[in-house]
Amino acid sequence: xxxxxxxxxxxxxxxxxxxxxxxxxxxxxxxxxxxxxxxxxxxxxxxxxxxxxxxxxxxxxxxxxxxxxxxxxxxxxxxxxxxxxxxxxxxxxxxxxxxxxxxxxxxxxxxxxxxxxxxxxxxxxxxxxxxxxxxxxxxxxxxxxxxxxxxxxxxxxxxxxxxxxxxxxxxxxxxxxxxxxxxxxxxxxxxxxxxxxxxxxxxxxxxxxxxxxxxxxxxxxxxxxxxxxxxxxxxxxxxxxxxxxxxxxxxxxxxxxxxxxxxxxxxxxxxxxxxxxxxxxxxxxxxxxxxxxxxxxxxxxxxxxxxxxxxxxxxxxxxxxxxxxxxxxxxxxxxxxxxxxxxxxxxxxxxxxxxxxxxxxxxxxxxxxxxxxxxxxxxxxxxxxxxxxxxxxx
Amino acid sequence: xxxxxxxxxxxxxxxxxxxxxxxxxxxxxxxxxxxxxxxxxxxxxxxxxxxxxxxxxxxxxxxxxxxxxxxxxxxxxxxxxxxxxxxxxxxxxxxxxxxxxxxxxxxxxxxxxxxxxxxxxxxxxxxxxxxxxxxxxxxxxxxxxxxxxxxxxxxxxxxxxxxxxxxxxxxxxxxxxxxxxxxxxxxxxxxxxxxxxxxxxxxxxxxxxxxxxxxxxxxxxxxxxxxxxxxxxxxxxxxxxxxxxxxxxxxxxxxxxxxxxxxxxxxxxxxxxxxxxxxxxxxxxxxxxxxxxxxxxxxxxxxxxxxxxxxxxxxxxxxxxxxxxxxxxxxxxxxxxxxxxxxxxxxxxxxxxxxxxxxxxxxxxxxxxxxxxxxxxxxxxxxxxxxxxxxxxx
Numbered sequence: 001x002x003x004x005x006x007x008x009x010x011x012x013x014x015x016x017x018x019x020x021x022x023x024x025x026x027x028x029x030x031x032x033x034x035x036x037x038x039x040x041x042x043x044x045x046x047x048x049x050x051x052x053x054x055x056x057x058x059x060x061x062x063x064x065x066x067x068x069x070x071x072x073x074x075x076x077x078x079x080x081x082x083x084x085x086x087x088x089x090x091x092x093x094x095x096x097x098x099x100x101x102x103x104x105x106x107x108x109x110x111x112x113x114x115x116x117x118x119x120x121x122x123x124x125x126x127x128x129x130x131x132x133x134x135x136x137x138x139x140x141x142x143x144x145x146x147x148x149x150x151x152x153x154x155x156x157x158x159x160x161x162x163x164x165x166x167x168x169x170x171x172x173x174x175x176x177x178x179x180x181x182x183x184x185x186x187x188x189x190x191x192x193x194x195x196x197x198x199x200x201x202x203x204x205x206x207x208x209x210x211x212x213x214x215x216x217x218x219x220x221x222x223x224x225x226x227x228x229x230x231x232x233x234x235x236x237x238x239x240x241x242x243x244x245x246x247x248x249x250x251x252x253x254x255x256x257x258x259x260x261x262x263x264x265x266x267x268x269x270x271x272x273x274x275x276x277x278x279x280x281x282x283x284x285x286x287x288x289x290x291x292x293x294x295x296x297x298x299x300x301x302x303x304x305x306x307x308x309x310x311x312x313x314x315x316x317x318x319x320x321x322x323x324x325x326x327x328x329x330x331x332x333x334x335x336x337x338x339x340x341x342x343x344x345x346x347x348x349x350x351x352x353x354x355x356x357x358x359x360x361x362x363x364x365x366x367x368x369x370x371x372x373x374x375x376x377x378x379x380x381x382x383x384x385x386x387x388x389x390x391x392x393x394x
Numbered sequence: 395x396x397x398x399x400x401x402x403x404x405x406x407x408x409x410x411x412x413x414x415x416x417x418x419x420x421x422x423x424x425x426x427x428x429x430x431x432x433x434x435x436x437x438x439x440x441x442x443x444x445x446x447x448x449x450x451x452x453x454x455x456x457x458x459x460x461x462x463x464x465x466x467x468x469x470x471x472x473x474x475x476x477x478x479x480x481x482x483x484x485x486x487x488x489x490x491x492x493x494x495x496x497x498x499x500x501x502x503x504x505x506x507x508x509x510x511x512x513x514x515x516x517x518x519x520x521x522x523x524x525x526x527x528x529x530x531x532x533x534x535x536x537x538x539x540x541x542x543x544x545x546x547x548x549x550x551x552x553x554x555x556x557x558x559x560x561x562x563x564x565x566x567x568x569x570x571x572x573x574x575x576x577x578x579x580x581x582x583x584x585x586x587x588x589x590x591x592x593x594x595x596x597x598x599x600x601x602x603x604x605x606x607x608x609x610x611x612x613x614x615x616x617x618x619x620x621x622x623x624x625x626x627x628x629x630x631x632x633x634x635x636x637x638x639x640x641x642x643x644x645x646x647x648x649x650x651x652x653x654x655x656x657x658x659x660x661x662x663x664x665x666x667x668x669x670x671x672x673x674x675x676x677x678x679x680x681x682x683x684x685x686x687x688x689x690x691x692x693x694x695x696x697x698x699x700x701x702x703x704x705x706x707x708x709x710x711x712x713x714x715x716x717x718x719x720x721x722x723x724x725x726x727x728x729x730x731x732x733x734x735x736x737x738x739x740x741x742x743x744x745x746x747x748x749x750x751x752x753x754x755x756x757x758x759x760x761x762x763x764x765x766x767x768x769x770x771x772x773x774x775x776x777x778x779x780x781x782x783x784x785x786x787x788x
Binding site: 042043044045076078080081110111112300301303304306310311313314317318325338341342343381382385386387389390391 | 436437438439469470473504505506615690695697698700703705708712734735737776777784
């Protein structure tokens with residue numbers, strides 16, 4: 001059975017934003033005020049719900065609910081989009097019996113179209129009706145777009161004062177894929193925690209999970225991760241030890257969810273774990289890992305199960321990271337492939353063939369004597385990805 | 395008939411580096427010393443022929459010949475690769491009757507394998523035998539890898555002292571695609587010109603042609619453009635006016651060749667002309683244009699003939715370029731699509747459908763009141779691209 005944090009209720013409804021008879025509206029409601037934190041897209045074009053969320057969280061670090069819709073992104077919709085977003089919070093607040101400013105909005109779907117406001121009123125009524133009967137899984141399903149499976153992760157952790165529970169859910173099948181706009185993640189917990197500690201925890205975990213993966217290198221206008229902590233467990237996390245335990249638990253949840261995003265990458269068949277170590281700094285290591293993980297040539301080779309290390313090395317070479325080519329050591333699946341500027345003299349194609357068949361492929365690059373490191377999860381690039389994205393709207 | 399600059403001879407041979415019975419070795423020989431300039435890959439892993447070329451050009455700005463092979467890149471081959479590269483110059487020099495240090499080498503093919511030195515001696519003999527009988531087109535064909543057609547461009551220009559002729563050739567079907575390593579370009583001319591002026595001219599033209607296109611954003615270990623000017627026309631380019639005319643002519647040749655590369659992009663069906671204006675600086679405009687031209691989502695939409703402007707705007711938003719979203723004006727095929735933060739109220743899908751069918755698609759973005767501008771040629775991303783690159787070695 002799924003571990004569900006105390007003091008939350010869930011609602012879903014089929015509003016018909018894109019398709020009929022499919023739940024596309026979800027609500028996560030906390031029975032009492034919850035400490036709220038969020039991390040958002042860095043794209044300069046930010047969707048209306050992102051702008052509204054940021055505004056609400058700047059005013060108060062406390063929220064009661066998250067409302068999420070799929071099918072319409074409400075991005076690049078100007079002032080009308082902002083007004084629509086605020087109006088949806090008014091509508092939902094009536095049925096959820098919380099104040100509009102206590103609801104954090106999130107949207108995902110096609111960019112540029114205005115919200116179909118006529119559908120919201122009847123949908124919110126259904127949403128209110130389902131509150132308490134729907135499950136977290138129902139909400140995770142309602143926010144799917146091109147996702148092929150819903151993404152949930154739960155944990156409990158024993159703190160000094162007792163047990164607290166975490167539940168995370170997310171959607172995303174292209175990181176970060178603007179038109180399907182795109183990565184949404186919610187983490188709810190019943191711990192009692194200070195807003196500042198909660199915010200720092202979320203940002204620490206997001207950097208090591210949702211911000212450490214790539215499907216296609218595109219960053220959406222709607223990316224949002226929100227974390228709520230409502231204190232319903234009556235367990236307070238305050239000591240250094242408790243906060244560390246809680247953070248480790250949140251990190252596990254976030255990393256499990258982000259692994260699922262890459263596993264469910266549009267058309268993807270592989271999850272590459274690209275670990276760069278020995279860089280002059282962490283950002284340098286990240287630069288190198290991202291150049292490799294976003295290289296179409298590396299990604300197509302992964303799809304073809306081709307141990308084409310030359311493409312990995314060449315992507316590293318153009319990454320902008322600062323290193324000496326003679327220092328670089330590359331291993332694939334634990335097998336030494338390249339060092340001192342040239343390939344290992346083994347029959348690499350034969351040695352590497354079995355590990356290229358796995359869904360998970362480990363690529364380890366030590367690029368020097370430094371302490372900088374970064375690990376990126378990356379999907380492959382497949383014919384199916386092209387099909388999905390060439391035909392998405394037409 | 396092709397315009398061929400005076401005082402050059404061409405040779406080709408089938409060495410069997412990758413396939414039998416296909417010319418894979420080419421020689422361009424100047425009858426006298428030619429002023430030589432080169433621009434090279436910025437990848438940190440530089441192929442042996444790139445290192446040798448740079449060394450030779452640093453020693454002397456004069457050369458007699460260019461030797462180019464396809465099938466083997468001689469990249470990531472360590473000290474042995476460098477020694478092999480120098481040995482091939484010795485071998486070729488005997489048959490071409492020029493000194494080894496007067497020959498500039500270029501290679502393209504799979505990374506990581508050592509040159510098949512046993513094949514070079516007999517191939518160089520054939521190369522010598524064909525000298526004078528082969529044409530520039532034969533050399534352009536001999537350096538093809540995944541190219542589907544050879545790429546030649548010629549021009550003549552009237553200077554104060556008389557007519558001079560330029561001929562450019564290149565290979566490349568992924569810019570810049572490491573395993574096929576990748577973009578090679580040669581421009582030969584019979585003008586009499588100073589080395590410094592010639593170098594500056596090449597670098598000016600390369601920045602506005604070969605460095606202003608993208609197929610997959612990958613930069614090869616072997617990219618090389620070499621320009622020779624042998625003075626055989628006995629026309630000297632020295633006055634400002636003559637140098638300007640010559641530069642304009644070279645730019646036309648380089649731009650025609652780089653258009654052909656994008657047109658012949660692996661699996662490509664489209665050439666997008668992405669013109670960014672109004673940026674705070676040229677590098678800012680380039681940042682924006684490259685983010686759009688390299689976005690897999692923009693590229694798959696182009697392939698699908700989908701006027702998905704949301705993806706263009708979202709790629710701009712994450713490009714790192716500094717601009718105000720409200721200033722952005724986007725036109726596709728001359729049609730206003732997006733301004734003041736929202737789409738034009740027209741039926742855009744209907745209006746844009748015809749221009750998405752053309753091979754050439756014009757994307758114009760004005761992102762502010764600045765003077766920075768950059769135009770990038772970009773290919774689309776297709777199922778065929780994935781097929782070619784997933785199956786390249788296997």
